[in-house]
Amino acid sequence: MTDAVGSIDMPDAEDEARKKNRKGGKRGKKGPLGRLALFYRQIIAELRKVVWPTRSQLSTYTTVVIIFVVVMIGLVTVIDLGFQEAVKYVFG
Numbered sequence: 001m002t003d004a005v006g007s008i009d010m011p012d013a014e015d016e017a018r019k020k021n022r023k024g025g026k027r028g029k030k031g032p033l034g035r036l037a038l039f040y041r042q043i044i045a046e047l048r049k050v051v052w053p054t055r056s057q058l059s060t061y062t063t064v065v066i067i068f069v070v071v072m073i074g075l076v077t078v079i080d081l082g083f084q085e086a087v088k089y090v091f092g
Contacts, residue, residue, distance in 0.1 A: 030038065053061065
């Protein structure tokens with residue numbers, strides 16, 4: 001009797017054995033230089049997918065970062081001067 005459409009069929013034991021003996025697809029067939037070339041091709045492919053900011057976006061982001069860093073430097077300086085005065089007061 002044939003299986004019904006959509007029934008779950010268990011894989012054969014020899015299919016499983018074949019899959020276990022396989023080496024990692026593309027990586028198993030190439031030497032170290034081939035794997036290195038594949039790695040760099042994949043890097044370039046991923047970089048092509050990146051959405052790069054426009055010049056105006058980049059300048060806006062840079063300005064925001066610089067302003068944030070200046071504010072944080074000021075905050076840390078004020079806190080440091082406060083601790084300095086507290087230590088002078090306590091120790092003399």
